[in-house]
Amino acid sequence: xxxxxxxxxxxxxxxxxxxxxxxxxxxxxxxxxxxxxxxxxxxxxxxxxxxxxxxxxxxxxxxxxxxxxxxxxxxxxxxxxxxxxxxxxxxxxxxxxxxxxxxxxxxxxxxxxxxxxxxxxxxxxxxxxxxxxxxxxxxxxxxxxxxxxxxxxxxxxxxxxxxxxxxxxxxxxxxxxxxxxxxxxxxxxxxxxxxxxxxxxxxxxxxxxxxxxxxxxxxxxxxxxxxxxxxxxxxxxxxxxxxxxxxxxxxxxxxxxxxxxxxxxxxxxxxxxxxxxxxxxxxxxxxxxxxxxxxxxxxxxxxxxxxxxxxxxxxxxxxxxxxxxxxxxxxxxxxxxxxxxxxxxxxxxxxxxxxxxxxxxxxxxxxxxxxxxxxxxxxxxxxx
Amino acid sequence: xxxxxxxxxxxxxxxxxxxxxxxxxxxxxxxxxxxxxxxxxxxxxxxxxxxxxxxxxxxxxxxxxxxxxxxxxxxxxxxxxxxxxxxxxxxxxxxxxxxxxxxxxxxxxxxxxxxxxxxxxxxxxxxxxxxxxxxxxxxxxxxxxxxxxxxxxxxxxxxxxxxxxxxxxxxxxxxxxxxxxxxxxxxxxxxxxxxxxxxxxxxxxxxxxxxxxxxxxxxxxxxxxx
Numbered sequence: 001x002x003x004x005x006x007x008x009x010x011x012x013x014x015x016x017x018x019x020x021x022x023x024x025x026x027x028x029x030x031x032x033x034x035x036x037x038x039x040x041x042x043x044x045x046x047x048x049x050x051x052x053x054x055x056x057x058x059x060x061x062x063x064x065x066x067x068x069x070x071x072x073x074x075x076x077x078x079x080x081x082x083x084x085x086x087x088x089x090x091x092x093x094x095x096x097x098x099x100x101x102x103x104x105x106x107x108x109x110x111x112x113x114x115x116x117x118x119x120x121x122x123x124x125x126x127x128x129x130x131x132x133x134x135x136x137x138x139x140x141x142x143x144x145x146x147x148x149x150x151x152x153x154x155x156x157x158x159x160x161x162x163x164x165x166x167x168x169x170x171x172x173x174x175x176x177x178x179x180x181x182x183x184x185x186x187x188x189x190x191x192x193x194x195x196x197x198x199x200x201x202x203x204x205x206x207x208x209x210x211x212x213x214x215x216x217x218x219x220x221x222x223x224x225x226x227x228x229x230x231x232x233x234x235x236x237x238x239x240x241x242x243x244x245x246x247x248x249x250x251x252x253x254x255x256x257x258x259x260x261x262x263x264x265x266x267x268x269x270x271x272x273x274x275x276x277x278x279x280x281x282x283x284x285x286x287x288x289x290x291x292x293x294x295x296x297x298x299x300x301x302x303x304x305x306x307x308x309x310x311x312x313x314x315x316x317x318x319x320x321x322x323x324x325x326x327x328x329x330x331x332x333x334x335x336x337x338x339x340x341x342x343x344x345x346x347x348x349x350x351x352x353x354x355x356x357x358x359x360x361x362x363x364x365x366x367x368x369x370x371x372x373x374x375x376x377x378x379x380x381x382x383x384x
Numbered sequence: 385x386x387x388x389x390x391x392x393x394x395x396x397x398x399x400x401x402x403x404x405x406x407x408x409x410x411x412x413x414x415x416x417x418x419x420x421x422x423x424x425x426x427x428x429x430x431x432x433x434x435x436x437x438x439x440x441x442x443x444x445x446x447x448x449x450x451x452x453x454x455x456x457x458x459x460x461x462x463x464x465x466x467x468x469x470x471x472x473x474x475x476x477x478x479x480x481x482x483x484x485x486x487x488x489x490x491x492x493x494x495x496x497x498x499x500x501x502x503x504x505x506x507x508x509x510x511x512x513x514x515x516x517x518x519x520x521x522x523x524x525x526x527x528x529x530x531x532x533x534x535x536x537x538x539x540x541x542x543x544x545x546x547x548x549x550x551x552x553x554x555x556x557x558x559x560x561x562x563x564x565x566x567x568x569x570x571x572x573x574x575x576x577x578x579x580x581x582x583x584x585x586x587x588x589x590x591x592x593x594x595x596x597x598x599x600x601x602x603x604x605x606x607x608x609x610x
Contacts (some may be wrong), residue, residue: 079460129468139465186472186502189471194509197506197508197509236515243499317512317516320516323512367455
């Protein structure tokens with residue numbers, strides 16, 4: 001009975017709802033079981049040696065059966081695999097949102113709001129650049145808080161302003177309205193998208209601090225994620241941009257202040273750069289990632305420093321394999337803290353992240369096979 | 385060697401022929417100079433085009449590799465969304481340049497290389513594989529534009545070399561020798577005609593003298609009889 005009330009009142013009572021530990025135990029256990037059903041490392045290894053048809057069959061026989069059957073009429077081959085994976089991801093996320101009670105529900109929805117940003121920006125772009133609704137439907141991922149019906153309604157609207165007004169009540173509505181107040185100019189969509197993501201992290205940060213269980217442990221994880229994104233973007237801007245002020249592209253709220261990145265940006269001296277990276281506490285992560293990529297345990301911090309300096313001085317972006325290794329570390333990190341706090345918000349986030357990477361992994365294997373890459377090469381792109 | 389048969393072996397014909405011959409020799413000299421110039425231009429351009437071609441192929445290979453990586457990491461969905469976000473489209477300008485009288489195209493691109501923050505997709509919601517792919521495509525497009533212009537120039541120059549070469553060879557081996565032969569033929573013909581005329585005059589003279597002699601003898605015989 002108590003649980004039923006929480007579902008109906010959940011929006012009103014985010015911060016003051018009296019949590020029952022049973023709610024946590026229920027949802028965390030359920031998701032831990034689900035997580036255990038995700039594809040294991042051994043299965044990935046087997047998949048790497050299969051051909052595209054076998055992979056198709058494997059996917060059709062596991063969790064993704066319903067989606068594969070549903071879409072098999074209109075799609076085939078790699079398109080079917082990708083569409084089924086994306087649909088499954090969206091439905092899984094929706095179901096997690098459905099079964100999460102109370103404030104955890106809010107947190108989960110907030111955590112999945114990135115897909116809302118994805119969908120909303122897509123709809124807005126389709127109105128501006130006259131992209132047909134059919135094409136947009138194919139790439140929507142209704143995995144966030146905005147329901148598929150609502151997105152469909154937004155798609156039927158004619159102008160950008162109608163779409164924005166249709167979103168009144170959405171958490172990020174004020175940012176959207178403010179962003180589009182000045183009318184269209186080149187680069188507007190990218191700016192609005194960036195500001196939405198910044199607000200997304202800000203809200204998530206606020207929620208994590210609101211007193212839910214495990215919130216204190218999410219914070220370091222969130223800060224790490226923000227730092228990694230910022231460092232990645234620092235390299236991206238350095239390699240492909242001539243802007244002088246990079247603060248608009250840096251997400252605040254991480255361990256490192258945006259001013260730190262602004263100071264790092266023009267550095268051309270090796271010692272200074274390495275000192276900055278050490279100050280950012282990024283070198284150990286980088287070293288681990290490098291060990292993972294090169295499969296060599298004997299590497300030391302100097303090797304990592306040389307590599308990162310080489311990339312920086314040549315204005316190149318880090319290799320994907322490095323980024324993948326960093327993602328692996330991040331995932332490993334959250335799994336560890338989730339194990340330490342089994343009945344908190346962490347197992348939920350851990351499950352959502354693992355599920356996302358499972359879908360990404362299956363897609364990577366299928367696409368890699370389609371492009372005829374060898375299994376060892378594909379393996380470097382997997383997050384296991 | 386053949387000679388032209390449609391010319392009249394007259395003085396006017398000979399003069400016209402000599403004019404043509406002078407013209408042909410001048411044309412031969414100028415065209416062979418042009419041919420040399422074109423060949424020089426091609427020898428300069430060809431290694432450049434080869435280099436550009438190699439660059440194009442290497443960039444294409446890199447882009448293919450990156451597109452595989454991007455499809456693996458972002459999937460069709462991520463790639464399509466990034467593609468829908470593009471706000472700046474590259475444009476191509478076409479103009480012409482004159483090389484030794486050959487009109488060659490000059491292709492220049494606009495908005496080919498873009499800043500990562502001006503491409504249209506948000507920096508915070510995408511991964512760097514999209515950046516790398518976009519940069520790689522931009523580089524590929526730049527290579528295509530440079531290569532296309534120079535390759536077209538090279539092709540047109542080669543076609544021109546063939547055309548001019550054919551003309552030079554024709555002048556050298558056909559036109560000029562024929563004209564020379566014809567000139568010789570006409571002079572011979574004219575000499576022959578002159579000789580014929582002379583001999584005919586001699587004949588006429590002789591006949592006239594014979595007739596006069598005969599007349600004299602007849603007149604003498606008639607006077608003797610009377």
